[in-house]
Amino acid sequence: METGLRGMRVVVLGGGICGLALAHRLGRAGAVVELVEGGDQLGGLGTFFPWRERWVERFYHCVMPTDDDLLELLDEVGVRERVQWRPTRMGMVVDGRHFPFNTPWDLLRFTPLRPHERVRFGLVSLLLRRLGKGKDLDRLRTEDWLRGVYGDRIWELLLAPMFGSKFGASFGDVPALYLWQRLGRESNVSVRGYPEGGYHGLIDALRVSIERSGGVVRTSSPVTRVTAGGAVTLASGEVRTADRVISTLPLPTLRSIADDELARALPDVRLPYQGVVNALFFLKRPLTGHYWAPVVRSGTEFDGVIEMSALAGEVDGRHLVYVMRYTDRDSALYREDDGRIAARWTDQLVGLYPDLTPADVDDVRVFKAPFVEPVYPLGYLAQQPPVVVEGTPLLLATTAHVYPSVTSWNSSVGLANRVVGLLDDAVRPGSPDGEEHAGALVDQLLQGGGDPHRG
Structure with a gap:
């Protein structure tokens, strides 16, 4: 050409x-x-x-099946055949209680929401991308849109803490278009990929x-x-x-x-940009097998748990678990000594999972990145x-x-x-x-x- x-x-x-x-x-x-x-x-x-x-x-x-541009690049450099695709599961931790969050039956048993709220949550989530068509979502606040379709209580109990953990104090002002695009990438996708060997x-x-x-x-x-x-x-x-x-x-x-x-x-x-503080645990045993679990109002500084070994397998007999907190690079947490974060978050992780003991934690490493996620204005x-x-x-x-x-x-x-x-x-x-x-x-x-x- x-x-x-x-x-x-x-x-x-x-x-x-x-x-x-x-x-x-x-x-x-x-x-x-x-x-x-x-x-x-x-x-x-x-x-x-x-x-x-x-x-x-x-x-x-992880690699999503909808990641066309990345998959094409992997193909060009001869790595695509190394991607191993596996079904993954999601969990939720709310007020210290663990819930699977994958099927309609899981949603019906999700007791943080009232019965009629569970039905509304499921129906709206199923239709949310369709509900955004024809709207100027770039100029619509995420909070205004989601409050309107889910209701005040679902927003305040569940969605606001999750968006706040991602975008900080301005979470409600992020354009709804960002969420709509995310749904296009991840909606109804339970299969994820990971290149063999990383x-x-x-x-x-x-x-x-x-x-x-x-x-x-x-x-x-x-x-x-x-x-x-x-x-x-x-x-x-x-x-x-x-x-x-x-x-x-x-x-x-x-x-x-x-x-x-x-x-x-x-x-x-x-x-403005959100940075991230990320701790990687090497555990002697798995947790729940849920690849991704948001953590809401459960007494932890981290707000999400990724059981990476559920997707990528064990490393030298150890189960990899990432926990993270998005935060401004000037925050006290971001500036804090890595060793102190590791010790405190180890205690919090052990407290969050009743079957986990300090002896199950073989190693923990803390990593930080200052510019991870732009916080877009309306x-x-x-x-x-x-x-x-x-x-x-x-x-x-x-x-x-x-x-x-x-x-x-x-x-x-x-x-x-x-x-x-x-x-x-x-x-x-x-x-x-x-x-x-x-x-x-x-x-x-x-x-x-x-x-x-x-x-």
Whole structure:
């Protein structure tokens, strides 16, 4: 296929899944790519650590059957056949009581809700995506929408705590469109996938693909300066120049290293971000076998339990359990010593599961990430920053650009695909020249042309 990218020099900032997918796609299209990552590992939230001769992810991940963009990427690098698909189950922990939450019969026995509320919850949940069609959900508060369809008590008892755990104090103001899109990805899906051996293999395969295309991958290379002219200065003092620079860095991080001219050119979108504190337990016994269980009003700081071994299997005879708390990176919890969090959360986990004892906890590790989930304001589609930074060779491919798709590896890969396609169209011989054409394509994407948010 003819491409306008052949021979173009591109520097990609950030070695998370979006940056890796960008560099992979650009290399396949003939561009000369250099990927720069400040940390000592690639993968972003998919980084890992060694545990008893195995690699284990710091944060939990899964593949959904609807993740078309991610599955296509897995296929291209020869990893798709490693994905093992398994049925998974969900639980709920409310006021310290454990409930299965998978079938209509489970819902009918869900005593935190009154009998008529259980029926209403089931019917509304079944119809919720259909109920959102034709509504301007981007300008409708999640709280207003869900209160209206579920009722005040279901919202206050169940839904508000769950949304609050995800988005913090502004949880009710998040556009309902975000939830509607999430339903499109996960609704009625009980089967999930996980690559045999973990995501380490996918990240390695992407690196090999980039380097086979002639690209360069740099880790442990923090960027200290990016100029409006496209010069990238590394902490080592080296300066890299290119025809285009694509940044996958969170917008606050990019602003902190931009020169004055670039800072003025960057879109004035000040999104708050939720970080996460995540503890990974290595247990000698399983818990309930529920892959995912929200925890509501149960005396724990963490608000969700992921039994990863229910999907990915045991690691050296140990059952992996992740617990997490989304929180601002400036919060007291985020700044607290990891060892103190590990000790306190171990006590809380043991208290939450009556059959679990401290002796069952073989090891626990705490990991944190500062920029996990943007907290989108109402009407964000009209405020969403363009991909092209006008008057510069810089393009943006960040979590601020995946909305209304759910922040995930799939949406990040989809964004990378769209940005590469946009850049190719902008420079293809015979097409209109320059950023004006690229900006027009971005406008088309943001207005829904070509279903840009399919995730």
